[in-house]
Amino acid sequence: MNTKELLKGNIAIAKAALNCGCTCYFGYPITPQTEIGEYLSLEMQKNKLAYVCAESEIAAINMALGAASTGAKVMTSSSSCAVSLMQETISYACSDELPIVIVNVMRAGPGQGYIFPSQGDYNQATVGGGNGDYHTIVLSPTNVQECIDLTYKAFYLAQKYRNPVILLADGLLGQMAEPAELTDNPYPQIDNSNWRLDGANSRPSREIHSLEINQNKLNQHIINIYKKYEAIEKDECDFEEYLCEDAQIIFTAFGSLARHVKSVCNYYRSKGIKVGLFRPKTLYPFPYKKLNELSKKTPIFIDVEMNMGQMLKDIRLAILSNARISFIGKPVGNWLKEEEIINATDNIIKEHYASI
Amino acid sequence: MIRNFIISGSGGQGVLSIGTILANIFMLSNKYVNFCPCYGAEMRGGAVNCEINASDNELLTLQNSEVDIVVALNQTSFDKFISKVKRNGTIIVNSSLAKINKTRDDIKYIFAPMTQEAVRLGNIKIANSIALGIISKITDNFSIEKVKEAYEKILKNKTELIQKNLEAYLTGYNYLLERQ
Amino acid sequence: MQVYSAPKTIKENSDFTFCPGCDHGLAIKIVAQIIDELNLKENTIAVASSGCSVFLYNFLDVDCIESPHGRACAVATGVKRAHKANGDNKFVFTYQGDGDFASIGLSESMHSALRGENITAICINNTNYGMTGGQLGPTTIMGQITTTSQNGRNKEYHGFPIKTAEQIALCEGTSFSARVALYDIKNIINAKNTIKKAFEYQIENLGFSFVEILSSCPTNWKLSPKESHEKIKNELSKTFPLGIFKDIKND
Numbered sequence: 127m128n129t130k131e132l133l134k135g136n137i138a139i140a141k142a143a144l145n146c147g148c149t150c151y152f153g154y155p156i157t158p159q160t161e162i163g164e165y166l167s168l169e170m171q172k173n174k175l176a177y178v179c180a181e182s183e184i185a186a187i188n189m190a191l192g193a194a195s196t197g198a199k200v201m202t203s204s205s206s207c208a209v210s211l212m213q214e215t216i217s218y219a220c221s222d223e224l225p226i227v228i229v230n231v232m233r234a235g236p237g238q239g240y241i242f243p244s245q246g247d248y249n250q251a252t253v254g255g256g257n258g259d260y261h262t263i264v265l266s267p268t269n270v271q272e273c274i275d276l277t278y279k280a281f282y283l284a285q286k287y288r289n290p291v292i293l294l295a296d297g298l299l300g301q302m303a304e305p306a307e308l309t310d311n312p313y314p315q316i317d318n319s320n321w322r323l324d325g326a327n328s329r330p331s332r333e334i335h336s337l338e339i340n341q342n343k344l345n346q347h348i349i350n351i352y353k354k355y356e357a358i359e360k361d362e363c364d365f366e367e368y369l370c371e372d373a374q375i376i377f378t379a380f381g382s383l384a385r386h387v388k389s390v391c392n393y394y395r396s397k398g399i400k401v402g403l404f405r406p407k408t409l410y411p412f413p414y415k416k417l418n419e420l421s422k423k424t425p426i427f428i429d430v431e432m433n434m435g436q437m438l439k440d441i442r443l444a445i446l447s448n449a450r451i452s453f454i455g456k457p458v459g460n461w462l463k464e465e466e467i468i469n470a471t472d473n474i475i476k477e478h479y480a481s482i
Numbered sequence: 483m484i485r486n487f488i489i490s491g492s493g494g495q496g497v498l499s500i501g502t503i504l505a506n507i508f509m510l511s512n513k514y515v516n517f518c519p520c521y522g523a524e525m526r527g528g529a530v531n532c533e534i535n536a537s538d539n540e541l542l543t544l545q546n547s548e549v550d551i552v553v554a555l556n557q558t559s560f561d562k563f564i565s566k567v568k569r570n571g572t573i574i575v576n577s578s579l580a581k582i583n584k585t586r587d588d589i590k591y592i593f594a595p596m597t598q599e600a601v602r603l604g605n606i607k608i609a610n611s612i613a614l615g616i617i618s619k620i621t622d623n624f625s626i627e628k629v630k631e632a633y634e635k636i637l638k639n640k641t642e643l644i645q646k647n648l649e650a651y652l653t654g655y656n657y658l659l660e661r662q
Numbered sequence: 663m664q665v666y667s668a669p670k671t672i673k674e675n676s677d678f679t680f681c682p683g684c685d686h687g688l689a690i691k692i693v694a695q696i697i698d699e700l701n702l703k704e705n706t707i708a709v710a711s712s713g714c715s716v717f718l719y720n721f722l723d724v725d726c727i728e729s730p731h732g733r734a735c736a737v738a739t740g741v742k743r744a745h746k747a748n749g750d751n752k753f754v755f756t757y758q759g760d761g762d763f764a765s766i767g768l769s770e771s772m773h774s775a776l777r778g779e780n781i782t783a784i785c786i787n788n789t790n791y792g793m794t795g796g797q798l799g800p801t802t803i804m805g806q807i808t809t810t811s812q813n814g815r816n817k818e819y820h821g822f823p824i825k826t827a828e829q830i831a832l833c834e835g836t837s838f839s840a841r842v843a844l845y846d847i848k849n850i851i852n853a854k855n856t857i858k859k860a861f862e863y864q865i866e867n868l869g870f871s872f873v874e875i876l877s878s879c880p881t882n883w884k885l886s887p888k889e890s891h892e893k894i895k896n897e898l899s900k901t902f903p904l905g906i907f908k909d910i911k912n913d
Binding site for chain 2 (some may be wrong): 130132157158241297298301302303304305382385386388389392460461463464465
């Protein structure tokens with residue numbers, strides 16, 4: 127039996143959240159992610175779960191912060207310029223070590239930009255717009271099925287590491303419908319009885335705060351958080367390799383744009399040119415190590431993004447001087463088409479690598 | 483097989499619903515498919531369109547500059563999307579709401595008075611299903627069971643409406659036969 | 663015979679770190695006494711805010727989360743609703759300054775009241791930003807000298823102060839809104855009864871309950887504790903009259 131359903135990315139995210147036990151959603155409308163809140167408004171009220179049409183994204187993320195402190199599975203969703211509004215509280219949540227799933231269905235920027243899709247929030251998500259030393263885990267889906275799979279993973283990693291997780295989708299993926307299967311949540315429940323705030327009943331009272339007036343304690347707190355990030359970097363890197371094994375050229379791309387790049391790989395392979403694709407699924411932790419290994423045997427890397435080269439910096443950090451790196455990108459709007467990528471690639475090859 | 487479509491019209495003409503049904507038919511026929519609607523402010527002012535891609539293999543292309551088939555349910559959509567038809571592709575036009583005017587000579591045209599036919603069938607809103615019937619006839623000849631199943635997925639238990647839509651679908655499907 | 667002891671809900675060995683003569687300590691003690699009397703200690707989650715009020719968790723022996731500046735009511739909304747979704751009715755209150763509640767957080771505060779969020783907010787109004795050294799805030803009264811209104815608050819540069827309890831009373835979701843002061847025994851007893859009532863309204867699920875406490879800030883007002891209380895009695899309570907501005911049971 128075909129258990130697949132034609133699902134919009136936004137609806138897939140909402141359904142997956144409910145399916146893995148999300149009991150709290152707080153949000154404010156913004157195109158192109160509004161369907162998430164619309165869908166959940168009905169479903170969550172039906173089941174008497176926590177749902178608030180917040181007065182702003184600032185209120186929404188802070189409601190999420192409060193709800194997360196109770197140990198509940200919590201989600202908020204928004205887009206680009208409005209995710210900017212949440213940055214302060216994301217920084218708090220990292221210091222408070224509170225698990226919140228934040229969905230960013232990217233639109234064009236900077237500023238208000240417009241509603242067409244873009245990948246311009248790579249920096250905002252991976253580097254963060256809040257103050258202080260912190261990281262958020264960032265997951266990047268490429269199709270609607272991964273919107274489901276990575277939503278499950280986002281809730282799991284958030285609880286496992288007590289840290290906010292950003293699901294970084296884009297307007298195209300959020301709006302697009304594809305057949306996808308609402309599989310069961312494959313991840314185990316994480317026990318949070320040793321930290322959640324549910325009343326100091328038969329135990330000492332607990333405090334969750336980022337303020338620390340003792341500088342030694344604050345130092346130690348941040349060092350401890352960074353030990354956690356070390357573990358995340360060691361254990362949670364996730365990526366897809368496509369025809370990289372014997373490739374002379376490896377493309378790097380993330381999110382739904384990577385599919386166009388994959389199609390470009392097929393084109394070059396059909397011409398006998400050995401081309402592959404490396405797609406990080408976790409943008410933080412970034413798979414530096416794997417990319418570095420690949421760069422020791424592949425001489426040419428071409429990074430393709432729907433922005434002005436934000437992931438490019440991480441690619442360079444991974445590859446160092448092991449291989450040549452070129453960039454193909456444009457900031458916003460219709461995804462770079464296969465023929466555009468092919469033309470640009472041909473030019474790069476002609477200009478720099480005539481020997482291939 | 484890779485096929486792509488743009489369906490376009492104005493709000494209330496059922497552009498997105500017929501696009502969803504078409505995408506569901508491909509899914510139920512075990513094809514890879516994706517459906518990209520226009521959204522947000524693009525829809526203000528009443529113009530609606532969506533793109534559907536279907537393939538036997540994993541779909542890697544999400545947005546096309548040109549498609550095999552454009553459905554234009556009114557004049558505005560005809561004017562806007564005729565340039566998106568591939569060479570030797572087809573534009574299916576609702577001639578009840580658009581002029582019969584062949585502005586390009588490298589594509590095929592099917593003009594059908596869909597709104598008029600829908601009114602004759604008793605429901606102006608099922609003109610979109612007539613377009614679906616024409617698509618089926620000129621492309622894959624969908625199995626009627628799959629078509630029915632797709633309607634049932636979207637319209638749930640509105641049996642009368644499903645029946646009406648299937649009637650419109652068959653009217654569209656047979657439209658070319660009758661004209662030949 | 664023991665005639666007096668600290669409330670159970672005050673942490674043992676906690677020395678208040680507030681300035682001498684500041685009313686924060688008294689306000690926190692009153693809150694602790696009420697938590698004892700209503701037997702709420704094991705069922706409470708408190709939300710502290712930014713500013714002097716942030717240290718709440720150092721003194722109050724209940725589960726407590728600090729909120730970003732101004733967002734205490736939003737954080738409390740999340741805490742309350744998450745527990746409710748889990749089938750638990752927890753007692754949730756915020757403890758905020760006037761800058762937190764009525765300036766940077768006015769939106770969160772007022773929308774929580776409009777939603778009838780079943781939480782209690784306590785707002786310490788000392789007419790300035792205390793923690794940062796006494797700048798002009800939303801409640802600074804006309805003519806008041808602060809470090810950013812060195813010639814006194816005037817309407818040309820600064821506009822007018824907000825009457826928070828009256829504003830919150832206007833929100834349909836508010837069950838109770840009152841203003842109290844702590845400058846003498848009579849008022850302290852009244853403040854305690856009033857806050858207790860606000861807490862009880864939450865327990866009875868009546869909606870958003872709110873108490874604004876006129877409080878002294880001797881350090882930044884550059885007055886003695888006694889003079890500070892006289893200022894509250896003679897000056898502040900003219901701009902900010904004491905009383906109940908909404909009581910869903912009596913209106």
